Amino acid sequence: MSRIYTIKNKLVESRLFLNRIIAAFIVVLLLTSGLIVRLVYLQIVGHEHYATLAKDNSIKIEPLVPTRGIIYDRHGKVLADNTQSFSLELIPEQISDLDDTLLRLQKLLNISDEKIDQYQKQRKRQKRFVSTPLLISMTDEEIAKFAVVRPYFPGVDIQARLVRHYPYAELASHVVGYVGRINEAEMKSLPIAEYRGSTHVGKIGIENTYETELHGKTGYAEIETNVQARAINTVNSVPPVPGENLYLTLDIDLQKTAYDALDGFNGAVVAIDIKTGGVLVFASRPGFDPNPFVIGIANDAYQALQSSENQPLYNRALRGIYPPGSTIKPFIALAGLEYNAISAEHKLFCPGYYQLPNVSHHYRDWKKGGHGSVNITEAITQSCDVYFYSLASMLGIDRMHNFLQHFGFGEKSGIDLTGEKPGLLPSREWKRSQRNQSWYPGETLITGIGQGFLQVTPIQLAKATATLANKGNVVTPFLVKNTVNPNPIEPDMEHPTSNITLKPENINSIISAMVNVIHDPHGTAKGISKDINYQIAGKTGTAQVFNIKQDAKYNENDIDFKLRDHALFISFAPADDPQIAVAVIVENGGHGGSVAAPIAGQVIKQYLGSNNENRNP
Amino acid sequence: MKTETRSEQFHPPSVIGNILRKLHIDIPLFIGLLLISLLSFVILYSAGSQDMDVLMRQAARVGLAFLLMTALAHVDPYQFKRYSALLFGLGILLLVAVLVMGQFGKGAQRWLDLGFFRFQPSEMIKITTPMMVAWYLAEHALPPKTKQLLIAGILIIIPTLLIAKQPDLGTALLVASSGAAVLFFAGLSWRFMLAISAVLAGLTPILWHFMRPYQRDRVLTFLNPEADPLGRGYHIIQSKIAIGSGGIYGKGWLGSTQSELDFLPESSTDFIFAVFAEEFGLFGCLGLLTLYLLIISRCLYIASQTQDTYSRLLAGSLAFTFFVYVFVNIGMVIGVLPVVGVPLPLISYGGTSIVTLLAGFGILMSIHTHKKFLPHS
Numbered sequence: 003m004s005r006i007y008t009i010k011n012k013l014v015e016s017r018l019f020l021n022r023i024i025a026a027f028i029v030v031l032l033l034t035s036g037l038i039v040r041l042v043y044l045q046i047v048g049h050e051h052y053a054t055l056a057k058d059n060s061i062k063i064e065p066l067v068p069t070r071g072i073i074y075d076r077h078g079k080v081l082a083d084n085t086q087s088f089s090l091e092l093i094p095e096q097i098s099d100l101d102d103t104l105l106r107l108q109k110l111l112n113i114s115d116e117k118i119d120q121y122q123k124q125r126k127r128q129k130r131f132v133s134t135p136l137l138i139s140m141t142d143e144e145i146a147k148f149a150v151v152r153p154y155f156p157g158v159d160i161q162a163r164l165v166r167h168y169p170y171a172e173l174a175s176h177v178v179g180y181v182g183r184i185n186e187a188e189m190k191s192l193p194i195a196e197y198r199g200s201t202h203v204g205k206i207g208i209e210n211t212y213e214t215e216l217h218g219k220t221g222y223a224e225i226e227t228n229v230q231a232r233a234i235n236t237v238n239s240v241p242p243v244p245g246e247n248l249y250l251t252l253d254i255d256l257q258k259t260a261y262d263a264l265d266g267f268n269g270a271v272v273a274i275d276i277k278t279g280g281v282l283v284f285a286s287r288p289g290f291d292p293n294p295f296v297i298g299i300a301n302d303a304y305q306a307l308q309s310s311e312n313q314p315l316y317n318r319a320l321r322g323i324y325p326p327g328s329t330i331k332p333f334i335a336l337a338g339l340e341y342n343a344i345s346a347e348h349k350l351f352c353p354g355y356y357q358l359p360n361v362s363h364h365y366r367d368w369k370k371g372g373h374g375s376v377n378i379t380e381a382i383t384q385s386c387d388v389y390f391y392s393l394a395s396m397l398g399i400d401r402m403h404n405f406l407q408h409f410g411f412g413e414k415s416g417i418d419l420t421g422e423k424p425g426l427l428p429s430r431e432w433k434r435s436q437r438n439q440s441w442y443p444g445e446t447l448i449t450g451i452g453q454g455f456l457q458v459t460p461i462q463l464a465k466a467t468a469t470l471a472n473k474g475n476v477v478t479p480f481l482v483k484n485t486v487n488p489n490p491i492e493p494d495m496e497h498p499t500s501n502i503t504l505k506p507e508n509i510n511s512i513i514s515a516m517v518n519v520i521h522d523p524h525g526t527a528k529g530i531s532k533d534i535n536y537q538i539a540g541k542t543g544t545a546q547v548f549n550i551k552q553d554a555k556y557n558e559n560d561i562d563f564k565l566r567d568h569a570l571f572i573s574f575a576p577a578d579d580p581q582i583a584v585a586v587i588v589e590n591g592g593h594g595g596s597v598a599a600p601i602a603g604q605v606i607k608q609y610l611g612s613n614n615e616n617r618n619p
Numbered sequence: 620m621k622t623e624t625r626s627e628q629f630h631p632p633s634v635i636g637n638i639l640r641k642l643h644i645d646i647p648l649f650i651g652l653l654l655i656s657l658l659s660f661v662i663l664y665s666a667g668s669q670d671m672d673v674l675m676r677q678a679a680r681v682g683l684a685f686l687l688m689t690a691l692a693h694v695d696p697y698q699f700k701r702y703s704a705l706l707f708g709l710g711i712l713l714l715v716a717v718l719v720m721g722q723f724g725k726g727a728q729r730w731l732d733l734g735f736f737r738f739q740p741s742e743m744i745k746i747t748t749p750m751m752v753a754w755y756l757a758e759h760a761l762p763p764k765t766k767q768l769l770i771a772g773i774l775i776i777i778p779t780l781l782i783a784k785q786p787d788l789g790t791a792l793l794v795a796s797s798g799a800a801v802l803f804f805a806g807l808s809w810r811f812m813l814a815i816s817a818v819l820a821g822l823t824p825i826l827w828h829f830m831r832p833y834q835r836d837r838v839l840t841f842l843n844p845e846a847d848p849l850g851r852g853y854h855i856i857q858s859k860i861a862i863g864s865g866g867i868y869g870k871g872w873l874g875s876t877q878s879e880l881d882f883l884p885e886s887s888t889d890f891i892f893a894v895f896a897e898e899f900g901l902f903g904c905l906g907l908l909t910l911y912l913l914i915i916s917r918c919l920y921i922a923s924q925t926q927d928t929y930s931r932l933l934a935g936s937l938a939f940t941f942f943v944y945v946f947v948n949i950g951m952v953i954g955v956l957p958v959v960g961v962p963l964p965l966i967s968y969g970g971t972s973i974v975t976l977l978a979g980f981g982i983l984m985s986i987h988t989h990k991k992f993l994p995h996s
Binding site: 011015019020022026027030031033034036038040041042044045046049051052053055056 | 760761762800803804806853859860861862863864865866867896900901904905908912915916919922923928931935938939942946949950953954955
């Protein structure tokens with residue numbers, strides 16, 4: 003390339019660039035003029051208009067808070083509603099000396115320092131002209147006391163507010179949850195406009211999951227005010243849209259039966275409508291009274307709940323993880339049949355212990371002396387451990403893991419409650435990645451009887467049982483049946499279903515074995531078969547809380563209550579046309595057959611008893 | 620080139636001139652920036668509820684930013700050119716890193732936590748994108764041909780999309796416009812620009828489809844703020860009330876009633892112009908705009924004095940992008956543009972944007988003060 007060409011190019015380029023600089027400068031000037039025109043319009047033409055608006059803020063926009071939706075059970079019984087209550091509220095803008103006013107109020111009404119602190123925190127987040135409650139749910143006495151001196155407290159007034167109320171208190175606490183004052187973190191994450199004026203938000207349970215639906219849509223009013231900020235005229239208003247009412251699938255009477263049946267123990271009962279996945283019972287005992295949380299629970303009361311040995315705030319049905327014990331056996335047996343690892347008739351001999359080749363360790367059966375020769379039905383009926391040690395060994399951990407995964411073990415059930423735990427379905431990969439260890443054959447054996455790493459939640463167990471009863475049809479458990487407002491938005495919410503392909507003869511032999519658990523003289527839960535004209539299918543389980551030594555003998559009377567085995571029971575009924583699946587876990591209950599099964603029996607009998615009229619004989 | 624050493628003799632041998640030349644500082648630009656920074660403290664004091672802490676924190680950031688500017692002014696522009704591609708690549712990597720980490724966290728993720736300080740890669744890319752595009756185009760004869768335009772377009776779109784995905788629409792638009800400015804100064808034909816505008820207008824419905832709900836809200840609210848006075852429209856309505864009530868002369872310093880009463884949200888960040896307009900009125904606004912115009916004019920002048928392609932493209936883009944900042948923010952506050960989160964340059968509270976802006980001015984000064992005096996033919 004010649005030098006002349008380069009220079010010429012450079013000249014062309016320089017000229018072009020200078021032109022562009024000039025063009026850019028013109029664009030800048032034009033756009034700036036545009037801004038100036040707009041500023042002139044706002045500050046000269048519109049000045050008077052905007053100055054009026056700004057002056058004393060003669061027009062105020064006030065939020066109109068929607069009424070929170072009511073929560074009903076399946077029969078229309080109220081689980082959460084709003085009751086009128088009176089609260090003492092302060093408008094900081096209208097109070098000349100706030101600290102002094104608070105001090106006088108504190109003396110007058112005997113208000114705790116804690117409440118004052120709480121108020122101060124909430125006040126600082128609000129604008130100065132917003133009325134903020136100091137006391138919620140005032141007693142008649144407090145109202146009377148304040149009414150007398152009210153003229154001496156400008157800017158302080160008694161307001162009628164709606165307060166959330168939970169009539170069933172601890173009975174439904176782990177399902178419905180509660181609302182509480184909006185805290186700082188929530189303040190940031192909630193849509194500001196929708197919550198202007200709102201003081202409470204769903205913290206846990208249905209109240210939390212369905213916060214958007216329950217809350218409704220905030221309206222507003224444009225209010226003309228005078229210099230004293232007294233409203234003189236409403237210019238324009240958009241009414242709030244109340245929150246949607248929720249109808250749950252829960253049967254609160256059945257829930258009460260289950261909760262009462264757990265009396266004396268910690269534990270959980272979950273019952274599912276097999277056809278739909280609707281949750282009928284979701285009991286976690288102990289529960290707690292959610293009502294104090296609404297008005298702001300006192301610190302010491304909260305500490306007491308938190309530090310209680312029985313952990314009432316802990317949602318066992320949703321978050322409790324337990325070894326499934328022998329309740330896993332029907333699933334393992336089904337896996338054995340489906341993978342052709344064993345046939346239904348094939349008998350195995352149980353001498354009371356099982357040994358891996360070349361290992362001296364004795365894997366013991368719960369029955370000293372053993373069960374003798376048993377086939378798959380007898381093994382389930384009598385809960386023979388040795389049979390399942392051998393079956394597990396034949397299947398191997400990989401196949402057990404894959405099969406159990408289909409039934410939802412190791413993953414969240416998908417119920418419409420937040421905070422669910424996935425439990426743990428162990429596999430080789432899991433052990434390598436989490437513990438950096440390889441899988442041992444002994445661990446396969448104990449997985450076969452529901453011990454070892456395997457951990458399930460009560461809701462998971464209930465879902466898996468429903469899947470078994472449904473012959474492979476998987477339903478997702480859910481609590482909210484539909485939402486009803488002046489005009490229902492969704493008549494029914496959708497819940498995913500899927501299907502596991504199973505051979506009919508295999509699932510039928512497992513179900514008949516589970517019927518034997520209750521109706522056979524050798525069954526481990528034969529106690530609950532009385533007074534019914536249908537059959538229940540079930541499986542007992544006993545989960546070890548601590549390991550006993552090789553030669554030691556487990557004697558439940560000798561050991562501490564807290565170290566006693568957990569009692570489990572899964573069941574569904576009627577066996578020929580399943581409608582309800584129930585999973586029961588009784589912490590430190592001892593035996594599944596004697597403690598957990600009767601609880602499930604009560605729930606099933608009450609449910610099918612009341613439903614019997616609509617049932618074809 | 621021997622002319623370089625010889626050129627030293629052409630300068631007047633004044634002591635101050637020598638010192639300034641050694642400092643590589645452009646005096647008019649420096650004075651303009653200093654004035655506007657001082658003004659920012661005056662406004663911040665009022666908008667930030669007269670909190671000295673706010674002022675001190677901002678002063679520390681501005682001080683740091685001025686140091687960075689001076690440091691960058693010392694770097695030979697050749698070095699910027701040399702490391703353009705490397706810095707651009709690094710910026711893209713960091714943007715990807717931020718996005719990947721955002722997958723694990725929740726919601727918007729713009730920060731990269733380096734332990735001792737937090738860093739926003741999208742700020743760095745605001746400068747490295749025009750550097751990269753200028754570097755690429757400078758390799759070829761101007762005006763750019765179709766193939767070069769295509770590649771330059773891709774270079775601009777990559778960081779834009781990465782930032783839009785954070786999601787930070789405001790910054791994404793600024794990055795895109797800084798790249799587009801380079802193309803403009805490179806001599807992109809007017810016809811082509813018209814065609815692109817037409818295509819973009821046609822793409823609007825598609826863009827709408829990809830917008831996040833909150834971004835759509837902003838556009839809708841912009842079109843009709845009164846529809847949602849409690850939420851999205853609140854900012855614009857209150858901001859217009861504040862500006863309009865300021866009138867010609869304003870309510871005087873600390874006289875803003877709207878920010879005082881907390882009616883005006885984000886009064887010390889994105890909406891600080893509303894406080895300024897309320898307190899200083901139309902005269903104040905004209906003064907501030909004039910100050911901005913002076914800075915932009917000086918930058919454009921610097922760009923016009925450059926002699927190599929890379930420097931002129933970069934200088935032009937930096938100058939014009941600064942104006943885009945001013946225009947987008949003020950346009951948003953006075954209700955002629957949608958609300959995108961862009962601060963008022965050099966005045967809004969917050970450190971990252973000031974550091975980036977002054978870094979840009981540092982590069983401009985470096986370009987201006989390291990000029991090689993090529994012989995004019």
